[in-house]
Amino acid sequence: METVPENIHETEEFILTDILHGIELDPQESLSLLSYMQERHEHLFGPFTTYFVLGSYERPFKYRLELALSELNSRLHAYAYLLAPQPDPDLPERLPALKIKFYLHAIYADAIPLILEHNTGGALAEFGRADHPVLLERTYVFPRGYKSHYDGSVDSLDAVHARGIELAYQADGENALCDALEQLIEEAEDNGISVTTADLTAYIEQELGGRLVPSYSGVLTDGIKHYEQLGQCFSWATEEDLRTSLTNVP
The missing domain is CATH 3.40.50 (Rossmann fold)
Structure with a gap:
């Protein structure tokens, strides 16, 4: 039917x-x-x-x-x-x-x-x-996190969080994710946004039930x-x- x-x-x-x-x-x-x-x-x-x-x-x-x-x-x-x-x-x-x-x-x-x-x-x-x-x-x-909506700028903490989630889904393993998060944090700092690797990693794990690199x-x-x-x-x-x-x- x-x-x-x-x-x-x-x-x-x-x-x-x-x-x-x-x-x-x-x-x-x-x-x-x-x-x-x-x-x-x-x-x-x-x-x-x-x-x-x-x-x-x-x-x-x-x-x-x-x-x-x-x-x-x-x-x-x-x-x-x-x-x-x-x-x-x-x-x-x-x-x-x-x-x-x-x-x-x-x-x-x-x-x-x-x-x-x-x-x-x-x-x-x-x-x-x-x-x-x-x-x-x-x-x-x-x-x-299936598709990225990243437009080349991270101008707020919410934008950093959103980009971090996208990177977690798209990373090829934890090492690659750590490198991508470090780059993201540098971009955020250039825009006057203070965030640490530990804070961003904790946010991702909390959101994704402990899965740092989901797929x-x-x-x-x-x-x-x-x-x-x-x-x-x-x-x-x-x-x-x-x-x-x-x-x-x-």
């Missing part, structure tokens, strides 16, 4: 054919699935513009999900939500209940912002699932390129950048 199901029965058919790919449900399992969809009816089919926010639930990365929720919920008649707080469907262990839950909450979202900061965790599974034809055109990817795998960057070509990829460095980038989500 490449179009959004229009009613609960079409949704059940979508789950059975597109998600479970031929796994049969017994009558009680089918009833449980229908009951779950009916309970979530107001949420799934409500009058709000809905935003299904994806990303890592680890700290400090979850803080960026919370920022996105706050930013999107500030819009008029908007409802942004995460998957984890939503009720779980009452399905037997033999079924991939989390996968079913994901798609039931994704297929009716008006937009799906996916915030990426590293290579591990559930965000990668979400990245793969969002590639489904019924979701792809509504998914917007926000990879941190994206080749598989992940290949998928990001797809969204980039679709005009649905927006790189960011600082939280203020992320707020600005989220304005690209309709």
